[in-house]
């Protein structure tokens with residue numbers, strides 16, 4: 502058994518139930534095989550064994566009171582995975598599916614993603630199995646306050662800086678930050694994704710979606726192409742999806758799909774800027790189902806199906822795919838259908854939205870494939886820019902932040918290509934992203950000795 506396989510087997514053995522974490526570890530470590538030969542010093546220093554073990558895991562009780570005065574209890578998590586490059590950094594997810602394995606997968610991915618941004622940020626992630634859907638603002642506030650009542654002792658602007666993720670947007674960040682400020686009596690950059698009035702950065706809400714499209718644009722440019730006139734499938738209808746749609750429209754592409762956890766909408770006429778504004782209002786203010794879009798714009802709606810199921814079943818032709826909903830949303834069958842329906846470029850706005858089998862299909866087809874840790878790194882990169890502005894106590898303009906975001910996405914794209922070539926896998930963005938992200942963290946870990 503190879504050295505890398507030994508490390509993977511050990512990870513599976515000690516936490517057999519953490520399937521998503523295994524998937525993320527396998528996806529990264531298998532591509533790190535060339536580094537084992539090139540850097541025997543990493544093997545000697547136990548870097549591979551150490552990098553798959555979080556620095557610290559915090560699990561805690563989150564009791565809260567609903568509008569009927571009933572006491573409910575959820576479980577909270579914060580996985581502080583690796584702080585070799587800077588304070589732990591990564592979002593908080595509120596979703597009923599959250600468990601330790603999912604938070605560990607997300608925290609592990611975050612190490613390499615944050616390294617790729619070139620900003621001084623380590624990797625971490627947190628969350629709870631709390632479901633904000635259908636809850637009143639008061640209930641969400643009481644939950645967030647209870648969550649922060651424990652989390653505050655583990656985080657800090659130089660220690661660990663959480664942000665949003667699925668189910669955690671500006672409303673939730675506001676409640677959590679407000680409570681932190683109250684109990685610590687300090688106004689400091691401890692969370693990112695804050696509102697503009699109290700330390701947030703312009704472009705942070707847009708950053709993950711915009712960044713994903715910038716990354717796709719860079720990939721397309723390697724083949725002399727761009728978004729103009731291209732048919733684009735987007736999944737999800739939350740933060741990442743909304744701004745991916747906005748940017749594709751700006752660049753002249755046509756987005757024909759969105760979905761949520763209940764249904765998929767196909768609008769062959771295109772989700773133009775007005776329709777995109779409607780989705781933002783529907784999802785961010787009324788918090789309604791995407792089905793209401795199809796009623797308003799007389800477009801087709803498919804209940805209990807995701808975008809990729811519908812593209813396969815209806816043989817819908819697309820050029821570019823931007824999965825922006827959740828992990829493992831594209832399986833092998835749907836990946837094959839994407840290729841058969843003409844898709845030649847896919848950039849992941851979501852984290853790990855493609856199963857390993859789907860990734861194999863993309864790679865065998867020669868598709869331009871941008872994995873999440875590179876393609877969606879614009880969100881955390883702009884969180885890094887928010888931290889810089891908080892430290893400087895000077896906000897930058899929209900243009901300044903967007904310019905830096907685009908520069909960072911270009912530099913991530915270049916790092917992926919350079920590393921893929923340097924390690925004998927030219928044009929393979931998965932290997933490139935993993936190796937470029939890993940080597941920097943590994944070098945820092947070497948410098949610290951065994952800690």
Ligand code: NDP
Pocket residue numbers: 665666667668669670709736737738739740741742760761762763807825826827828850851852877878880881
């Ligand atoms: P949101 O909560 O804003 O949106 C998530 C969207 O995905 C919602 O439309 C949700 O539907 C839909 N969704 C969730 N689960 C499913 C499912 N099983 N099937 C179909 N649709 C589903 O989250 P974000 O947009 O912030 O995050 C989306 C993805 O992007 C996640 O993988 C996240 O980790 C990743 N990401 C986010 C970043 C950020 O800055 N926000 C940064 C980097 C990555 P519904 O409305 O029904 O809940």
